[in-house]
Amino acid sequence: MKKKPVLKIRNLTKLYGDIVGIKNLDLDVYPGEIMGFLGPNGAGKTTTIRACLGLLQKTEGDVKIFGLDSHEDSIEIRKRTGYLPGDFGLYDDLKVKTILKYLLSQSGVSDESKMRELSERLELDLDRKYGNLSKGNRQKVGIVQAFMADQDFIILDEPTGGLDPLMQQKFYQFLKEEKEKGKTIFMSSHILAEVEEVCDRVAIIRKGKLQVVEDIGSLKEKMGKKLVVEFDDGVDPSMFDLDGVQDVQIDGRIATMIVTSNLDEVIKRISKNDIVNMSLETFSLDQLFLTYYREGGSG
Amino acid sequence: MKIVKTMMMELKNSWRGYGLFILVVILLIGGFTQAFPAFSEAFEDELDGSENIEVDVVEDGGGVIVRLSWVEIDDAENYTLLVGASPQMIVPIDRVDGIQEMHYEYYTPYDEDGSMPETYFAVVAVSGEERENEFVGMETNIDRRSPLEELWGMDYGDIQGFISVLWDMWWFLLIGLYVGYISVNSVSKDFEEDRMDILLSKPISRKQYLLEKFSLVAGYTLFLMIIAGLVLIGSVYSVGELGNVTSSALVLSAVLSWPVFLVIIAFSILAAVYLEDSKKAMGLSFIFILVEFGIHLVGDISDSLKHVRPYTIISYWDHEAALYGEAISLVDVGFLIVIAVVIFVVTLKLFERKDIPT
Numbered sequence: 001m002k003k004k005p006v007l008k009i010r011n012l013t014k015l016y017g018d019i020v021g022i023k024n025l026d027l028d029v030y031p032g033e034i035m036g037f038l039g040p041n042g043a044g045k046t047t048t049i050r051a052c053l054g055l056l057q058k059t060e061g062d063v064k065i066f067g068l069d070s071h072e073d074s075i076e077i078r079k080r081t082g083y084l085p086g087d088f089g090l091y092d093d094l095k096v097k098t099i100l101k102y103l104l105s106q107s108g109v110s111d112e113s114k115m116r117e118l119s120e121r122l123e124l125d126l127d128r129k130y131g132n133l134s135k136g137n138r139q140k141v142g143i144v145q146a147f148m149a150d151q152d153f154i155i156l157d158e159p160t161g162g163l164d165p166l167m168q169q170k171f172y173q174f175l176k177e178e179k180e181k182g183k184t185i186f187m188s189s190h191i192l193a194e195v196e197e198v199c200d201r202v203a204i205i206r207k208g209k210l211q212v213v214e215d216i217g218s219l220k221e222k223m224g225k226k227l228v229v230e231f232d233d234g235v236d237p238s239m240f241d242l243d244g245v246q247d248v249q250i251d252g253r254i255a256t257m258i259v260t261s262n263l264d265e266v267i268k269r270i271s272k273n274d275i276v277n278m279s280l281e282t283f284s285l286d287q288l289f290l291t292y293y294r295e296g297g298s299g
Numbered sequence: 300m301k302i303v304k305t306m307m308m309e310l311k312n313s314w315r316g317y318g319l320f321i322l323v324v325i326l327l328i329g330g331f332t333q334a335f336p337a338f339s340e341a342f343e344d345e346l347d348g349s350e351n352i353e354v355d356v357v358e359d360g361g362g363v364i365v366r367l368s369w370v371e372i373d374d375a376e377n378y379t380l381l382v383g384a385s386p387q388m389i390v391p392i393d394r395v396d397g398i399q400e401m402h403y404e405y406y407t408p409y410d411e412d413g414s415m416p417e418t419y420f421a422v423v424a425v426s427g428e429e430r431e432n433e434f435v436g437m438e439t440n441i442d443r444r445s446p447l448e449e450l451w452g453m454d455y456g457d458i459q460g461f462i463s464v465l466w467d468m469w470w471f472l473l474i475g476l477y478v479g480y481i482s483v484n485s486v487s488k489d490f491e492e493d494r495m496d497i498l499l500s501k502p503i504s505r506k507q508y509l510l511e512k513f514s515l516v517a518g519y520t521l522f523l524m525i526i527a528g529l530v531l532i533g534s535v536y537s538v539g540e541l542g543n544v545t546s547s548a549l550v551l552s553a554v555l556s557w558p559v560f561l562v563i564i565a566f567s568i569l570a571a572v573y574l575e576d577s578k579k580a581m582g583l584s585f586i587f588i589l590v591e592f593g594i595h596l597v598g599d600i601s602d603s604l605k606h607v608r609p610y611t612i613i614s615y616w617d618h619e620a621a622l623y624g625e626a627i628s629l630v631d632v633g634f635l636i637v638i639a640v641v642i643f644v645v646t647l648k649l650f651e652r653k654d655i656p657t
Contacts, residue, residue: 046657053500055655075502083500087657089493091312102308106301106501145497 003031004067006153006184007052012061014044014051021047022208025061029186034179036199036216037188038289044208045188046086049157053083065153079108084146086157086188092131096141099130100148107149115148121170135162143171147178154178156187160194172198192289204292211292223288224260226281231255232274239269301503305511306518309485317519320477324523325530327469332534335461346386348436352422356415356440362408363415365440367422369401372433375424379432380405383419386437396425407440417441458540459622462531462552466618467599470527470556472592478520478560479584482567485512487577495655505650509572513564513643520560528553544622552621558635559616563588565642572650612638 005028014021022044029035039045050056052063054074063070065077090099100115119126124140133141139162146154160168175185175198189195195202196216204211212219224246231253240248244261253276259266270278310317355366367380380403382393395403410416422435486509489495499508528550535541535549566587570580591611598608608614615631 050496050655050657055496055499057652057654075504078500078502081500083497085493085496085500085657087493088497090497091308091494092492094308094312098308098311102304103497103501105304106498106503108301108502142497 005029005064006031006066007186008062008064008067009048009052010062012048012051012063013059014047014056015059020208021056022051022205025205025208025210027203027210027213029184031184032179032182033200034175034185034187034198036195036202037186037205038190038192038195038202039188039205040190043205045205046157047208048205049083049155049186049188053078053081053155080152082146082149082151082154084142084154084156084159086161088142090130090138090141092129094130095127096124096130096133097126100126100141100145103145104148107151109149111150112148114150115144118144118147118174121174122167136164136167139163140167152182153184154186156185158189159187160189160191168194204289206292219288220283222260223283224258225263226283227257227259227263227266228277228279228281229255229270229275230277231270232276235273239273240266242266242269301507302511302514306515309512309515313481313484316481321523321526324473324527327473328465328527328530329534331465331469332462332531332538335458335535335538335540338461339457346419346437346439348434349438351436352420352438354420354438354440359406362406363440365405365407365418365420367403367405367420367438369422369435371401372424372426372435374426375433376426377424378403378435379423379425381421381423383421384417386419386439388419388421388437391421415440458535458538458543459548459619462535462544462549462622463619466552466556466616467595470553471559471595471613471616472588474520474523474556474560475563475588475592476585478516478563479567479588480581481519482512482516482564483571483577483580483584485516486568486571487575487580490571490575490656491577493657496657499655506647509568509643509647509650512568516564516568517557517561520564521554521557524554524557525550545624548622548624551627552618555618555621555627555632556616558632558639559612561639562612562635562642565639565646569642569646569649572646572653575656 007027007029009025009027012025012027013023025044025048027048037045037048047056051058052065052070054070058071066080068077070077096119100119101112104110104112104115116126118124119140122140122143124137124144128137130138130141139160143156143159146156146159160171163171172194175187178185187195187199199216201213201215202219203213214222224244233253235250235253235255237248237250237255240255240257242262242265244259244263245266246258246260248255248257257266259280352367352369357364357366369378372378377396378398378401380395380398381388381391382395382405383389383391393405395405405418405420407416407418417439418441419437419439421437424433424435425431426433489498499505503511531549531553532541532546535544563584567580567584570583570587571577574580574583591613594607594611595613597604598611598614599605612635615628615635617628617631619625620627
């Protein structure tokens with residue numbers, strides 16, 4: 001039996017006057033998973049996240065977190081939900097420790113152990129003034145405040161912006177450990193490699209509309225493979241006239257195509273010809289992503 | 300407890316400004332009161348030689364008889380009485396020569412409106428063959444009031460009146476503008492410095508958020524009032540006037556201004572929530588404060604404009620009653636608190652429906 005979603009979005013719409021922020025969005029995030037939320041600038045990622053947390057008033061639709069209504073039960077939801085905004089500021093003249101302790105107290109939590117542990121892990125100096133921190137260190141403060149109350153559900157909006165590659169790796173490791181502990185994480189990102197590395201599933205949004213929600217493996221499978229064959233002689237295009245073979249392009253002796261199924265039959269057919277070279281590539285998430293954005297979603 | 304922690308957090312973030320302003324208030328109030336002796340002397344604006352003349356006014360049908368008597372001047376052969384409508388007496392309206400005694404009764408008819416005309420009398424002694432003149436003195440038939448007294452309708456020659464000048468002229472503007480400034484900033488800075496998302500993602504309601512902001516500024520302002528009252532006690536004591544006014548009256552006169560500032564705090568937070576931008580919100584808040592002060596000034600300057608007084612919140616702060624030990628109007632205090640609450644509720648409704656900007 002499928003678990004009840006931690007985050008359940010139905011028909012969520014946010015309009016800014018005539019401008020569509022998001023339109024009729026449906027999405028489920030299940031317990032213990034890391035869901036990646038992909039889309040270019042202005043696609044509606046941040047709008048979706050902020051509407052879920054009640055920072056924006058939704059125009060239509062329902063958002064439930066832990067089965068609770070995001071508007072009516074927002075305080076109860078926020079007791080159990082950590083949040084890292086995409087852009088944030090804090091108190092420049094105060095020490096990081098003072099700020100984090102205050103934010104922890106606002107969550108109704110007195111145990112500082114996770115705050116200290118995560119700060120140490122991310123090499124964040126708690127005794128420095130927030131205003132004196134670099135962008136990367138400020139981002140660490142944001143990450144620590146999102147996780148320090150040890151809540152069950154964490155929403156992250158572009159969490160690794162400003163972090164150096166080594167720190168990003170540490171953060172990914174931390175996310176995986178949190179997942180192991182049963183935490184549910186919903187994170188938006190531009191960095192496809194990080195989504196590929198840490199996320200179980202991915203949702204792609206474009207112009208306020210959800211394009212696809214899929215686990216990453218299935219998505220790649222569904223998108224097929226790119227097959228490039230260089231023949232010794234000319235190419236007979238009819239040999240690729242098969243179900244599961246798309247976008248066949250012939251350039252002299254080179255044939256390029258997308259194979260989503262019937263790969264075995266394709267190989268058998270081309271092997272009847274003299275082959276000079278051949279490559280079979282799995283689509284990277286980058287390519288998938290670009291495909292969705294160029295075409296407006298085909299999957 | 301969250302509200303206390305938020306207040307402590309705001310204080311930690313802004314303690315320099317808050318502390319500096321407390322220092323300014325202490326210096327201003329302490330320094331202002333030290334000017335009382337000189338100010339008080341200036342109010343004793345006696346007419347020249349008035350100590351040499353006595354005036355007794357007796358009503359007589361359609362006017363008054365002004366009975367004048369004056370000290371004898373050696374070698375004076377007679378006296379001349381000059382009568383004028385002002386102390387300058389550049390053009391006397393009447394003149395009586397050859398008065399042999401040191402007294403004279405002068406009849407003055409009432410004005411058309413039935414009031415006694417303000418009349419000034421100067422006595423000059425005349426002596427010797429060359430008719431030398433010696434000024435004896437000057438007096439008037441009315442109780443003289445200084446120009447400021449005329450303006451404000453109060454006796455500012457005593458310590459209570461003097462402190463009323465402080466409250467009327469300085470306190471509202473000084474505290475009002477600063478309170479408006481910190482109230483606006485307490486909310487606008489959270490918008491402008493992108494703190495609002497994180498703060499409101501914690502399990503506190505928007506109502507609590509606004510209450511925390513309001514309570515912080517209101518608490519700080521009350522603290523300022525109490526400090527002002529205490530400094531006033533010390534300062535009034537140092538000029539030897541504490542026997543003429545009670546310590547509790549001094550503190551109460553300051554603390555009674557608190558509800559006025561609650562309205563300003565509520566309005567400024569409303570401006571900040573509505574406009575989000577601190578400069579615009581501060582502009583609106585300052586306009587509100589200056590308009591209130593302007594109405595207060597206009598209403599006090601002329602009796603013909605006193606009907607505008609109810610339209611300024613300052614009118615509901617009766618510091619004079621507090622200073623003179625008279626009954627305080629709880630209705631006035633309650634009225635101000637109700638206005639502050641109504642503005643706060645409107646702000647809350649607006650804030651609860653608001654998209655938090657990024």
